[in-house]
Amino acid sequence: MVKSYLILVINPGSTSTKVALFEDKRQLFMSSISHSEDELQQFSSISDQHEFRVQIIEDMLEKNNIDIRTVDCVVARGGLLHAIPSGTYEVNDKMLHDLRKAEWGEHASNLGGIIAHDIAQEVGVAAYIVDSVVVDEMEPIARLSGMPELERRSIFHALNQKAIARRAAEELEKKYDEVNLIVVHMGGGISVGVHEKGRVVDVNNAFDGDGPFAPERAGGVPAGQLVELCFSGKYTKKEIKKRLVGNAGMVAYLGTNDMRKTKELMEAGDQNAKLVYEAMAYQVAKEVGACATVLKGKIDGIVLSGGLTYDDDFVWLIKERLRWIGRIFISHGEKEMQALAYGALRVLRGKEKVKTYS
Amino acid sequence: MHRILVINPGSTSTKVACFEDEQEIWNETIAYDKSQVSGFGRAVEQNEMRRLDIEEVIRQKKLDLSSLSAVVGRGGPFKSLESGTYIVDDNLLQDIKLGNVQAEHISNIGALLADEFAKQAGVSAFFVDPVSVDEFEPMARVSGIPELERISLLHALNVRATAHKAAKEMGRSYSDLNLIVAHLGGGISICPIRKGRIIDVNNANEGGPFSPERAGGLPVSSLVKLCYSEKYTFDDMKKCIVGNGGLVAHLGTNDSRDVEKRIEQGDEKARLVYEAMAYQIAKEIGAMATVLKGQVDAILLTGGLAHSQMLVDWITDRISFIAPVRVYPGENEMMSMAMGVLRVLRGKEEIKKY
Numbered sequence: 001m002v003k004s005y006l007i008l009v010i011n012p013g014s015t016s017t018k019v020a021l022f023e024d025k026r027q028l029f030m031s032s033i034s035h036s037e038d039e040l041q042q043f044s045s046i047s048d049q050h051e052f053r054v055q056i057i058e059d060m061l062e063k064n065n066i067d068i069r070t071v072d073c074v075v076a077r078g079g080l081l082h083a084i085p086s087g088t089y090e091v092n093d094k095m096l097h098d099l100r101k102a103e104w105g106e107h108a109s110n111l112g113g114i115i116a117h118d119i120a121q122e123v124g125v126a127a128y129i130v131d132s133v134v135v136d137e138m139e140p141i142a143r144l145s146g147m148p149e150l151e152r153r154s155i156f157h158a159l160n161q162k163a164i165a166r167r168a169a170e171e172l173e174k175k176y177d178e179v180n181l182i183v184v185h186m187g188g189g190i191s192v193g194v195h196e197k198g199r200v201v202d203v204n205n206a207f208d209g210d211g212p213f214a215p216e217r218a219g220g221v222p223a224g225q226l227v228e229l230c231f232s233g234k235y236t237k238k239e240i241k242k243r244l245v246g247n248a249g250m251v252a253y254l255g256t257n258d259m260r261k262t263k264e265l266m267e268a269g270d271q272n273a274k275l276v277y278e279a280m281a282y283q284v285a286k287e288v289g290a291c292a293t294v295l296k297g298k299i300d301g302i303v304l305s306g307g308l309t310y311d312d313d314f315v316w317l318i319k320e321r322l323r324w325i326g327r328i329f330i331s332h333g334e335k336e337m338q339a340l341a342y343g344a345l346r347v348l349r350g351k352e353k354v355k356t357y358s
Numbered sequence: 359m360h361r362i363l364v365i366n367p368g369s370t371s372t373k374v375a376c377f378e379d380e381q382e383i384w385n386e387t388i389a390y391d392k393s394q395v396s397g398f399g400r401a402v403e404q405n406e407m408r409r410l411d412i413e414e415v416i417r418q419k420k421l422d423l424s425s426l427s428a429v430v431g432r433g434g435p436f437k438s439l440e441s442g443t444y445i446v447d448d449n450l451l452q453d454i455k456l457g458n459v460q461a462e463h464i465s466n467i468g469a470l471l472a473d474e475f476a477k478q479a480g481v482s483a484f485f486v487d488p489v490s491v492d493e494f495e496p497m498a499r500v501s502g503i504p505e506l507e508r509i510s511l512l513h514a515l516n517v518r519a520t521a522h523k524a525a526k527e528m529g530r531s532y533s534d535l536n537l538i539v540a541h542l543g544g545g546i547s548i549c550p551i552r553k554g555r556i557i558d559v560n561n562a563n564e565g566g567p568f569s570p571e572r573a574g575g576l577p578v579s580s581l582v583k584l585c586y587s588e589k590y591t592f593d594d595m596k597k598c599i600v601g602n603g604g605l606v607a608h609l610g611t612n613d614s615r616d617v618e619k620r621i622e623q624g625d626e627k628a629r630l631v632y633e634a635m636a637y638q639i640a641k642e643i644g645a646m647a648t649v650l651k652g653q654v655d656a657i658l659l660t661g662g663l664a665h666s667q668m669l670v671d672w673i674t675d676r677i678s679f680i681a682p683v684r685v686y687p688g689e690n691e692m693m694s695m696a697m698g699v700l701r702v703l704r705g706k707e708e709i710k711k712y
Binding site for chain 2: 140141142143144145146147148149150151152153205207208209210213214217218219220221222223224225226227228229230231237240241243244245248249252253275276278279280282283285286287288289290291292293294296297298320321322323324325
């Protein structure tokens with residue numbers, strides 16, 4: 001009989017922690033705990049939150065009668081590390097150092113590796129991360145910007161992008177490394193990735209302000225005007241950063257990051273809400289059009305994914321601009337927990353080699 | 359037959375030409391040393407000097423002003439305007455004199471100079487498709503930061519002249535066509551034209567592909583970090599974005615012929631940078647194709663860089679799936695201005711009022 005594996009999956013977001021338990025590919029349990037701003041405000045940096053979050057996770061597992069000592073491994077969403085190829089990585093000292101020190105930037109997902117390590121050590125099993133946001137398979141030609149000091153970097157929703165691309169390939173009855181896809185992840189940030197035969201050769205960096213604006217992020221903004229804003233003396237660097245990620249994009253225009261609230265405003269006749277809503281779809285479509293030229297028009301499919309796909313009107317606005325490019329798939333919601341479990345499973349079953357972060 | 363005097367003031371020269379219909383009869387360039395033009399504050403202060411020199415050219419060429427049908431001057435960064443050929447009126451003259459314009463630029467006095475000679479000739483003065491042409495759809499104006507509205511600023515003169523030329527060759531009416539025009543010069547403007555209206559453009563000073571002298575769109579957070587690093591002044595940063603960006607920053611030259619020579623000699627870095635520029639141009643064209651929902655009759659590549667076969671081939675390879683690509687190398691501002699005036703003199707287009 002083939003051994004089955006019990007996998008604990010942890011996915012820390014900016015205001016929540018998701019936990020799931022998988023037996024092989026079957027999800028046995030999943031829960032999401034939200035953290036209030038007050039709770040999180042007591043920590044000066046994101047990595048300081050790890051003990052707080054570990055405690056909450058352990059309490060929650062106990063309450064649900066899950067014996068943590070039975071798990072075969074702990075897998076978490078990877079954070080900001082130096083650029084690495086796609087795959088499953090064992091959490092090691094070098095990685096922990098980079099995550100704790102926020103060596104490559106602060107992000108809630110940095111907690112993933114740290115928390116997984118804490119719990120795995122207690123139990124005496126391995127901790128992994130899968131397809132971290134810094135997966136980098138970008139072509140050299142895509143790395144240049146118009147300022148040599150500012151290289152375009154590959155930071156995106158790799159975990160979800162890869163999982164969704166693999167599933168679209170399945171639907172096309174082809175292997176992931178045989179198809180050309182454009183994958184659009186639309187959540188609080190929006191990333192549009194060019195998957196050329198299994199490699200993400202170009203992607204807008206949703207983290208660094210590039211591509212379409214999103215519910216909470218500014219995306220690419222007029223560069224010359226931005227420089228003027230920076231030197232206006234009216235804003236600190238921290239304030240400007242907030243205008244790019246957080247209080248940016250749809251939030252900055254409409255005061256909400258919730259598409260349902262935006263729809264309510266539109267239904268009440270708010271013309272500005274309608275304009276911003278349409279402009280966001282317009283910019284998403286433009287980014288996909290740009291990516292289509294990277295593949296020289298040879299595209300097996302465009303996949304729209306993430307929370308925003310639950311909004312049919314928004315999806316329609318994008319689709320009507322893109323139909324001419326190729327077949328469009330919709331993949332509702334995120335499949336991050338599943339993608340993490342599968343990544344760990346591939347390694348546990350020996351189908352893929354575990355990678356080392358160095 | 360229409361005889362048209364064309365006046366085009368640039369930063370260190372004034373170009374003057376005389377057209378009889380589409381035919382250029384003569385053209386003259388009045389060159390200035392940097393020292394001759396550096397002493398002035400606002401552009402309008404150069405008006406007198408430039409006018410006297412133009413008068414001298416007119417005398418030498420024995421041009422009889424009373425034989426003119428119209429005078430046309432280069433348009434400047436005036437207030438936002440629809441595309442087209444405009445008659446110079448008192449409102450415009452006043453805005454130029456008072457500085458009610460989007461930017462201080464020598465092209466602002468083109469209309470002033472044209473007006474003076476037109477008055478002497480007893481005809482109308484015009485300007486054609488200034489850089490401030492703005493036919494954006496409202497949604498094209500939105501960026502991810504409310505204070506930083508996307509602004510329409512483009513090489514409208516060459517863009518529209520090229521679009522008209524292509525329409526004629528294609529046997530179609532300009533106002534029936536959906537086109538993407540890429541003006542590839544020191545700065546790059548890529549715009550979708552829907553039934554004659556320029557509904558979006560990257561704005562060469564703010565975004566889009568990098569170009570020989572400009573940075574184009576930049577990774578925003580990293581840019582902010584640089585601004586606050588205290589290593590750069592405001593002027594340094596502005597220079598990095600317009601003037602010393604793009605090819606200049608990467609390769610130390612804005613001359614595509616130099617770059618191509620280096621590529622031929624095996625310079626891998628030059629090749630990567632040059633090809634990356636083509637890559638970004640193609641991406642911007644792809645983005646604009648979605649603005650037209652894929653209904654694109656033709657893509658036009660124009661401007662000085664369209665002379666580069668290497669660049670044109672790289673771009674075409676990535677975009678030919680969208681629509682047929684037509685190449686119109688170079689730009690001829692004088693001809694474009696004359697053609698703009700001819701369109702209204704012949705009644706093919708309405709004269710626009712400022």
